[in-house]
Amino acid sequence: MPVNLTAPRAEDLFPVPGVRIGVAEAGVRKAGRKDLTVFLLDEGAAVAGVFTRNRFCAAPVQVCREHLAGGPIRALVINTGNANAGTGADGLARARAMSAATARLLGLQPTQVLPFSTGVIMEPLPVDRIEAGLPAAIADARAGHWGRAAEGIMTTDTVPKAFSRQVQVEGVTVTVTGISKGAGMIRPNMATMLGFMATDARIDPSLLQSLAFDLAEGSFNRVTVDGDTSTNDSFVVIATQQAGHAPVTDWATPGGRALREAMMEVARLLAQAIVRDGEGATKFITVRVEGGRDRGECLKAAYAIAHSPLVKTAFFASDPNLGRILAAVGYAGIDDLDQGGIELYLDDVHVATRGGRHPAYQEADGQRVMKQSEITVRVQLGRGDAADQVWTCDFSHDYVSINADYRS
Incomplete structure (x- = not known):
């Protein structure tokens, strides 16, 4: 049982304007479990990511880095049950096919989709099952599906991990919500862990990458279960820019400080939840x-x-x-x-x-x-x-x- 950690209640998770999430059962590894999740982002969202420092990084990590360097991101697609790591050139082709299949259904360019995978290493990614499951995942997309998403990205986790906070920025209520997964092969830089955080705050896009790094340094890069640095770690920060305040261009302002503190709190809670749910953990x-x-x-x-x-x-x-x-x-x-x-x-x-x-x-x-x-x-x-x-x-x-x- 996890250490002083319970599944989140739906009423404690606030939707983030500009983000819709859908979950489906695609049978990636086992039938009858939620294993395919999509995030659909409204136009104008800014996205940044921090990834594993393991040199044997997974194919989706390599593709995510390429796509983030190329332009605006409009969707994320995440599968569990298969890490698509240790799969060579074929794995890269399959990760790109996963992005392309999602893009076709959404009318996007493949480079506007970030793919994520977690699960068993050195097995071919069953792209055909993912493609077959994508229509159901997209049809399921709703703003309030953060709890379902937390379930959909689990592997050996025993409870879903999700947290929300709301703060005032220049008198405007701003939401921060995030989910994570991970229980084993956990060590910073980062770990077999996926983390996704979104806010509707307006943040100067030039600040977002350094913010993602700082959030990871203060949270996910301070946890360890077993010292093994995974091939697939990914932490993504999304700012949908839909809140009605002036853009945050300086973290030293009162609104900037409040927003940053809320985001760091959510990141730490998500990271600590991974340790609390560490495989077999009792303390x-x-x-x-x-x-x-x-x-x-x-x-x-x-x-x-x-x-x-x-x-x-x-x-x-x-x-x-x-x-x-x-x-x-x-x-x-x-x-x-x-x-x-x-x-x-x-x-x-x-x-x-x-x-x-x-x-x-x-x-x-x-x-x-x-x-x-x-x-x-x-x-x-x-x-x-x-x-x-x-x-x-x-x-x-x-x-x-x-x-x-x-x-x-």
Whole structure:
């Protein structure tokens, strides 16, 4: 079961003017499940994207990058059940065919359609099934179908992930709504994760790409389930430009700040939901590292802790074997780290001081915290003023079972 995460209620998800969404069952991998989703965007929408840094990136990622560089985007098409990764030139042809089929039905150019795929790697994408399912997905398109879309992009997720916020920009109510999917093969840069966020705010298009990057850096690039960077990660930000305020050209204005904060909040909720629904997860863990010389070395230490199978299995067992955390900090790659400056806290419990066990630390206190469903690990490096954090989960027996049985 996910950690303190429930499926979104329809009444909590606000439609975004200028976006309609349709979902269908195309039988991409298995019959009887929602596996094909389309986003239809009104003319004038601005679109930006951030994608995986895995050099073995999937065919749809390559096509999305090409299409985003070419002009206005009017539709997104997303399939689950097949990643169309590790498929070579044939995979690229199939990703382009997926865009072309969508474009034909909508009267668009293929370059105006972004394709996305998620699922099993190294299997041919069944474009014929996707083409057969597209008419039903397009006919289903409605402004209020964000919840259906969150279901339609799931793979090993156990609950759909969707959040909305509304803020005032120059006295005008502006909506931000987003969905994400992901539960395994999750590590930043980015992860086996898809994220889609839309707002009706008017945003200068020249600001949108840097905004998408900043949103990803503050959210999806701060989560990890298992340290595996996927081939298919994609995070797309859409601004339909339909709200009745003057265009945001500066994030320092009151309206710009409010909008950016709302979008970052939705992005963080979507990213954290992926960790809360991590495959087999029983605990949601914040790892915060303070006192670094720069944020880079704080992240090195944080990810060393968050990726350690020994640390993650100890959390699953509620076993305060906390020397594993110190060991992870030690091998994080901070070459001139002075272990005598390290302080370690588990929530409110001071575990280690000056690199050794705190005189007042009792294992019963550590175990009390370890039994919680939400835990904060805080490490102080004693080297400077920088700080950063990541979110992760524990490793349970179910993680192995889910991934061992994934293709069966």
